[in-house]
Amino acid sequence: MLLDSPSGKRHRLSDRTRIYAIGDIHGRLDLFQKLVRMIEQDNALRPRAKVKMIVLGDFIDRGPDSAEVVRALQAIAAKTRNLVVLKGNHEQAMVGGLAGDFDALELWLAYGGAATLTSWGVPEALIGMHDVRALLAAAEQKIPTSVTNWMDRLPTTYRAGDYLFVHAGVRPGVPLDRQEAKDLLWIRDSFLESGEDHGAMIVHGHSIHEEGADFRSNRIGIDTGAYRTGVLTALGIEADRCWTLST
Numbered sequence: 001m002l003l004d005s006p007s008g009k010r011h012r013l014s015d016r017t018r019i020y021a022i023g024d025i026h027g028r029l030d031l032f033q034k035l036v037r038m039i040e041q042d043n044a045l046r047p048r049a050k051v052k053m054i055v056l057g058d059f060i061d062r063g064p065d066s067a068e069v070v071r072a073l074q075a076i077a078a079k080t081r082n083l084v085v086l087k088g089n090h091e092q093a094m095v096g097g098l099a100g101d102f103d104a105l106e107l108w109l110a111y112g113g114a115a116t117l118t119s120w121g122v123p124e125a126l127i128g129m130h131d132v133r134a135l136l137a138a139a140e141q142k143i144p145t146s147v148t149n150w151m152d153r154l155p156t157t158y159r160a161g162d163y164l165f166v167h168a169g170v171r172p173g174v175p176l177d178r179q180e181a182k183d184l185l186w187i188r189d190s191f192l193e194s195g196e197d198h199g200a201m202i203v204h205g206h207s208i209h210e211e212g213a214d215f216r217s218n219r220i221g222i223d224t225g226a227y228r229t230g231v232l233t234a235l236g237i238e239a240d241r242c243w244t245l246s247t
Helices: 029-044 066-079 089-098 102-119 132-142 145-153 181-186
Strands: 017-022 050-055 083-085 157-160 163-166 201-204 219-221 233-238 241-246
Touching: 017 029, 029 050, 029 066, 029 233, 029 241, 066 083, 066 102, 089 102, 089 132, 089 145, 089 181, 102 132
Parallel strands: 017 050, 050 083, 163 201, 201 219
Antiparallel strands: 017 233, 157 163, 233 241
C-alpha cells in the first residue's frame, strides 16, 4: 500500500530500512509470540535491510500474561538493539500507582491493572480487599523495582523518516517537538477526528479498531483490540510502502 499525506507528499523511510510496528499487546503473550514468528517469516522473504521492531506501548494489563510479556520484551532487548519499546498510558499508570499515586493506582486497577498484579503473583483476594497499603506492599515484594524503573524510562516517541511512532497520537496544530506527554499517551478524539497534516505520518495504538489497521491520510492506527479479539496487528513499512500482519 502507498500512503500520501493531505499535502500530497508520499511518506517513506530511508533506503534499506524496514520497520515492523506492533499494536497494543495487553498481556497476550501467546499473540505476541505468534506475531513475532510471523514477522520473522515475513522479513526472511524480503531483501536484506536494517530492521527495527517497535512496540507501541500498552503491552501490560487486561490479558493474563503481562509479567511474561515484560520478560519477553526485556529478553529481546538484551540481545539486540533492533527493538524499540514505547511507553503507553497503562505503563504510565502502573508506574505512578505503584509509586504511591493513589489516583493513578485507582485508574490502573479500573482499566486492567488487576490482571497485571495477578500475573506477578499478587493474590487476587488481596487485590479485591481495597487495602491500598497491603496491596502496595505485596506488589513491592512481587514486582522487581528494575521493572518499574525500566517502564518509567521508556520513550514516548520514535521518529524514522517521514513516520512518527507513538502510543496514542499527537495534539493537532502543535509542532511535533512541542507535544506534551499527556497527549502522546492519552489523546483520542481530537486526534482521531483531525484531517490535518501533522508533519509526519503518525503510527499509533491506543484506540481500538477491530476491523483491522485504520489507514488515514495522516495516521495509521494498529490497535486491533488483541486482548478481546485475539487479533494482534503489526504494520510493516519499507521505502514508500506498507503492509500489515495479523494473528
